[in-house]
Amino acid sequence: MLRSLNRIYSNKLVFKRVINCNNPLRCHSISSICNYGVCLDIDGVLIKGDTVVPETRAALDFLSGNNIAKKKIPFILLTNGGGVTEKRKAKELSKLLEFDLSEEQIVLSHSPMKSLVSTYQNSQVLVLGGASDNCRKVAESYGFNRVVLPNDILAWNPSIWPFTKLGQEDLKLTKKVDFSSESIVAIMMFHDSRDWGRDLQITLDVLRSRDGYVGTLSKGNEINSRAVPIYFSNPDIIWANDYPIPRYAQGSFRKCLELLFQDTTGHKLKYKLFGKPEPITYLYTAKKLEDFAVEYTGERIANRKIYDIAGANRAGWTSILVRTGVFSGEDNDLLNPAKYVADNILHAVEWMFHREEGFLWTKRK
Structure with a gap:
């Protein structure tokens, strides 16, 4: 059962689990269609200040199809940062990360x-x-x-x-x-x-x-x-x-x-x-992710129940806590425990992918 999130720190990655399978661990077939999407935080997950987290580029490549299924996984960046237009933020991040991002993939706090x-x-x-x-x-x-x-x-x-x-x-x-x-x-x-x-x-x-x-x-x-x-x-x-x-x-x-x-x-x-973890932000982000998924893969994200949200996990979102941001403990966050705790963004997306696709996963060292 998913735990309800009252608060999401700036070092959490959240993704929307929408695969249409009663028991995803038994779904072993590989499909070229991706009917789930990923929402990544920026500060503490992809970057820290102007420094790129070492595993970031590999994680973005993984989402872009460099995985065992050769599957492009729709993803957008959701952050409580802001102060510039989405177009400018996409340009700044593309340069910093050395990875092309569009303004349609950016959701800022405002x-x-x-x-x-x-x-x-x-x-x-x-x-x-x-x-x-x-x-x-x-x-x-x-x-x-x-x-x-x-x-x-x-x-x-x-x-x-x-x-x-x-x-x-x-x-x-x-x-x-x-x-x-x-x-x-x-x-x-x-x-x-x-x-x-x-x-x-x-x-x-x-x-x-x-x-x-x-x-x-x-x-x-x-x-x-x-x-x-x-x-x-x-x-x-x-x-x-x-x-x-x-x-x-x-x-x-x-x-x-x-x-x-x-x-x-x-x-x-x-x-x-506004901003995370307010329901209006998740509602906006869900629509943004679905729109981008159609543009990115030609497929719609299957589960529309996200629109009934009162908070991330109550609507079918699952959180992954990474240790590269504000949180650096060995165990889960005591106040707002996540579904999974990862050492970094690459471990997080690999765990998510194998969970959704039904593959066994061995954490890389």
Whole structure:
């Protein structure tokens, strides 16, 4: 029986087990048709910072047909990272991994936030995180037509956070907006903040404002009834890069914001989460994987029950924990045990393949 996942760390690989067989260990025939798909994490699984995990290329080659069945296995990359467009991320990863990837194979933390376009397409939204104005470009590529950044507000009134001084290059990237007369209707955090002090202050100013007009202040119960909605793309508290100790992630920023909001208003911050392990992210990813499978192999993934998800394993996903990321213990994760624990990504995909195809597998040393 599959165990339910409440949380998936950034060092887990997840795959959707959809082979149509009551007992896969008895299915020994080799078929050229692949009716299951694989979803790989990036940070801690394929790469650590800018360093490629040694087994990554062999694992990707294995999925691309370099296996005993010569079978191409559809796979996409699902990450709680972001801050750039899917097209740019595919290009960056292709260069780093020396392996061709398409934007259709990339799901970033903010990719499912495209669903918000129908609500906020022509409304002014504040987008947080990322370097330079990259996240403005991402949001605009999704279809948001009025995107503002913290630096736009800082340029409008530098005293809102006097400790960050904008240079000429920064000012060239800002939009001129009168925030006292043009309200902010929603806040969306697309990536990690590059200036926590600035972003915490400005976000709190907007959250505590009356109807999103910066410089105003709601009173009493108005905080709840007139609050600007806020959305986060990544719940992770920490993430793994090439530094030996995990780094704080977007979830840590949210925790700070929650505490400050509670202390200054007396109210609990209300927010909406995207990213793993939120159901909306798995729903989006399942559709993305099925669409790519048709393009990649010409076959559809058989099991459609994935759309009834409330979490990864409850919907028929199985998790594999690899020891190259945040988790490095000998045993399984105690809080959220995975179906299998692998030393690295190559061991993980080999175990998955042999399990799905019904072959005996001997772990390579």
